[in-house]
Amino acid sequence: MERNKKYYHLKNQFALRGWENEPYGLTDIGSQGRNRLMLSKEQFYALELAASGVEADSPFFPRRYRRLAEKAVELGILEYSGEKTMLSSWQRYHKTSARYIHSVLWSITGKCNLRCRHCYVCSGENKYGELPLEKCEEIIEQMVEANISAVALTGGEPLVRKDFWTIVDMLLKRKIHIINLFTNGMLIDDEFVEQCRVREFNPIFLISFDGVGCHEWLRRVEGSEKKAIDAVRLLKKEGYRVIVTTVFHENNIDSLFATYELMKELDVDMWKLGPVMDAGNWKKEENKRKLSTEVLFDNYLQLLSLYKKDEYPIGIGIMGFYFGYKDGSWKLPSEQGENGSQYLCQSARRHPYLMADGRFIPCIAMSGTSVEDEAPDVWEYSLEELLTNSSYTELVDKAQEDLFEHNPECGNCENRLQCKSCRANPLCSANDYFGKDAIACTFWQGHYKEKIERILE
Numbered sequence: 001m002e003r004n005k006k007y008y009h010l011k012n013q014f015a016l017r018g019w020e021n022e023p024y025g026l027t028d029i030g031s032q033g034r035n036r037l038m039l040s041k042e043q044f045y046a047l048e049l050a051a052s053g054v055e056a057d058s059p060f061f062p063r064r065y066r067r068l069a070e071k072a073v074e075l076g077i078l079e080y081s082g083e084k085t086m087l088s089s090w091q092r093y094h095k096t097s098a099r100y101i102h103s104v105l106w107s108i109t110g111k112c113n114l115r116c117r118h119c120y121v122c123s124g125e126n127k128y129g130e131l132p133l134e135k136c137e138e139i140i141e142q143m144v145e146a147n148i149s150a151v152a153l154t155g156g157e158p159l160v161r162k163d164f165w166t167i168v169d170m171l172l173k174r175k176i177h178i179i180n181l182f183t184n185g186m187l188i189d190d191e192f193v194e195q196c197r198v199r200e201f202n203p204i205f206l207i208s209f210d211g212v213g214c215h216e217w218l219r220r221v222e223g224s225e226k227k228a229i230d231a232v233r234l235l236k237k238e239g240y241r242v243i244v245t246t247v248f249h250e251n252n253i254d255s256l257f258a259t260y261e262l263m264k265e266l267d268v269d270m271w272k273l274g275p276v277m278d279a280g281n282w283k284k285e286e287n288k289r290k291l292s293t294e295v296l297f298d299n300y301l302q303l304l305s306l307y308k309k310d311e312y313p314i315g316i317g318i319m320g321f322y323f324g325y326k327d328g329s330w331k332l333p334s335e336q337g338e339n340g341s342q343y344l345c346q347s348a349r350r351h352p353y354l355m356a357d358g359r360f361i362p363c364i365a366m367s368g369t370s371v372e373d374e375a376p377d378v379w380e381y382s383l384e385e386l387l388t389n390s391s392y393t394e395l396v397d398k399a400q401e402d403l404f405e406h407n408p409e410c411g412n413c414e415n416r417l418q419c420k421s422c423r424a425n426p427l428c429s430a431n432d433y434f435g436k437d438a439i440a441c442t443f444w445q446g447h448y449k450e451k452i453e454r455i456l457e
Contacts, residue, residue: 004082005055005057005082005084006055006056006057006080006081006082007053007054007055007056007080007081007082007083007084007085008050008051008054008056008069008073008078008079008080008081009051009078009079009080009081009085010047010050010051010077010078010087010091011030011076011077011078011079012088012091013028013029013030014026014027014028014029014030014077014091015027015029015090015091015092015094015149015175016044016047016048016051016087016091016092016093016094017036017093017094017095017096017147017149018093018094018095018096018147019095019096019098019099019100019147020096020097020098020099020100020388021099021100022036022038022100023041023095024038024039024040024041024043024044025037025038025039025044025100026039026047026077027147027149029149029175029177036100036102037077042064042065042068043068045065046064046065046066046068046069046072047068047069047072047077047078048093049061049065050065050066050069050072050078051078051087051091052086052087053084053085053086055084056069056080090175094147095147096145096146096147096384097384097388098146098147098383098384098385098386098387098388099387099388099393100147101148101349101350101351101352101387102150102350102351103148103150103151103152103179103350103351104143104148104150104151104152104351104352104353104354104383105151105152105154105180105351105352105353105354105363105364106139106151106152106153106154106353106354107121107128107154107155107156107158107353107354107355107356107364108130108131108136108153108154108155108156108158108161108164108167108356109130109155109156109157109158109160109161109356110123110126110127110128110129110130110155110156110356110357111123111126111130111155111156111157111160111161112124112126112155112156112157112160112184113157113160113184113186113187113221114157114184114186114219114220114221114224115219115220115221116218116219116220116281117217117218117219117220117281117282117285117287117288118218118247118249118276118277118280118281118282118285119280119281120277120279120280120364120365120367120368121155121156121280121355121356121364121367121368122280122281122368123155123156123157124220124281126156128156128355128356128357129356129357130156130161130356131356131357131358133163133166133167135358136167136170137170138378139354139358139378139383140167140170140171140174140176141174142378142382142383142384143174143176143383144174144176145382145383145384146382146383146384146387148176148383149175149176149177150176150177150178150179151171151176151177151178151179152178152179152180152181152182152203152351153167153178153180153181153182153203154181154182154364155182155356156356157183157184157186157187158181158182158183159183159186159187159188159192160187165195165199168199168201169199172199172201178201178203179203179204180203180204180205180206181203181204181205181206182206182208183205183206183207183208183231184207184208184219184224184227184228185207185208185209185227185228185230185231185232186221186224186227186228186231188205188207188227188230188231188234188235189234190234193234193235193238196240197238202240204240204241204242204243204269205235205240205241205242205243206242206243206244206245206272207228207231207232207235207242207243207244207245208228208244208245208246209225209228209229209232209244209245209246209259210246210247210252211246211248211252211255211256211258211259212225212255212258212259212262213225213255213258214251214252214255215228217251217252218247218251218252229262229266232244232266232268233266236266236267236268241269242266242268242269243268243269243270243271243272244263244266244268244270244271244272245272245273245274246259246271246272246273246274247273247274247275247276247277248273248274248275248276248291248296248299249275249276249288249289249291250289250290250291251287251289253291253295253296253299256299256303257302257303257306260303260306260307263314264310264313264314267313267314268314268315269314269315270314270315270316270317271314271315271316271317272316272317272318272319273300273316273317273318273319274318274319274320275291275293275296275319275439276288277365277424277425277428278428278429279365279367279368279369279424279428280367280368283368293438293439293442294442294446297321297442297443297446297448300318300321300322301448301451301452301455303316304322304452304455304456305455307324308455308456311328312324312325312326312327312328313326314326317333318333319333319422319439320333320334320422320437320439320440320443321333321334321439321443321448321452322452330456332443332449332452333420334419334420334421334439334440334443334444335418335419335420335449336417336418336419336420342399342400343396343397343398343399343400344396344398344399344400344402344403344421344423345362345363345396345422345423347363348362348363348395348396348423349396349397351363352392352396353366353367354378355367355372355375357377358377358378358379359372359375359376359377359378360375360376360377360378360383360386360390360392361375361392362392362395362396362423363424365424365428366424366427366428368428369427369428369431370427370431371395371427371433374391375391375392376390376391376392395433398433398434400416402434403421403434404416406434407434407435407436409436410434410436413444415444415445418444419440419444420440421436421437421439421440422437422439422440423437425437425438425439425440426438
């Protein structure tokens with residue numbers, strides 16, 4: 001009697017990929033593009049051979065590879081099949097000369113339906129324009145070649161593009177997941193939710209809201225506060241994940257606690273707070289009033305006391321100060337992790353920013369700075385080239401030693417080995433990539449780590 005044959009099958013959500021600095025990897029689009037698994041050479045070869053139609057019990061399948069294949073079955077990467085299956089064209093190994101990045105933040109338009117006083121990219125005046133659809137399609141193809149399988153969409157306001165859903169469909173067709181969508185919420189309605197539903201389009205929505213009773217002063221459009229709140233309510237009702245982002249300045253700091261109460265009521269997944277950065281429109285704002293970092297941090301301490309008393313009802317992330325979860329766990333954004341980092345900004349290395357006009361810079365907060373002026377674009381160089389050797393890679397490869405060499409004050413600081421600073425802050429305020437980050441300096445010199453620990457532990 002002929003025995004039943006058993007073959008390995010690579011699940012459809014996985015694809016074999018390689019990058020210049022990580023030659024053996026696995027992309028998992030079942031995680032909506034969030035996960036990559038980096039493999040050893042032996043793990044990779046075992047997986048590739050097992051998924052190429054080999055019989056699981058074949059004597060020609062090396063035993064050491066079979067053990068690795070069985071482990072992949074346990075991990076849910078491989079599965080058994082009664083029929084021989086081959087890798088699809090998308091699943092086959094594709095190696096790029098580009099270095100690995102997690103995702104790209106892409107401004108698909110410079111246009112916006114609000115006129116925000118603090119916009120990084122001056123969207124109210126459409127400073128950076130909007131690329132035609134065929135150019136967007138070309139960028140998407142470049143992402144495929146560079147093994148980029150995750151993007152976050154922003155603007156301007158991305159939903160003002162008349163061909164927004166066409167761009168979404170092009171990305172999804174090429175198996176590039178949209179992990180985040182940044183929006184002001186003005187165009188979020190039942191019809192929009194229905195379009196999401198039919199596509200199984202499920203990003204994390206990041207909606208900007210700038211204080212109870214204060215939102216419209218910053219956004220300069222009547223009715224925008226209610227629209228933002230209604231958008232959060234609708235998305236949460238429909239089961240989507242929502243992060244609300246708020247910037248604080250002297251004109252709205254008094255709304256901090258009322259806004260916190262609203263965030264609890266809305267049951268947002270995360271509330272992200274930070275100061276207005278001296279970039280874009282804010283540099284030109286005549287009515288801005290400076291709010292010191294010390295005043296901001298002291299208000300945050302009061303917020304954390306209330307947050308603990310309420311038993312951590314939502315996630316809260318505070319720029320340069322605190323990042324906490326609903327289970328009560330937390331970390332400090334201005335503190336190096338246990339292993340530290342040789343690079344000045346890991347985020348810029350993992351999540352670079354593609355501007356609305358096609359230029360490529362480390363992060364959106366560097367818009368309008370000297371970094372933007374010198375930025376390469378995707379028409380002169382492909383994304384694969386930009387992620388291999390370019391002014392972008394030169395900048396994000398800067399290390400702590402470079403900071404200390406250019407800035408002796410930081411190099412001589414007693415907190416230099418534990419301090420994790422933001423390069424956009426000094427770049428925006430003083431056009432100095434290696435300058436002091438005033439937020440990080442205040443955090444360490446004001447002993448806010450100890451103050452936070454006293455409140456939360």
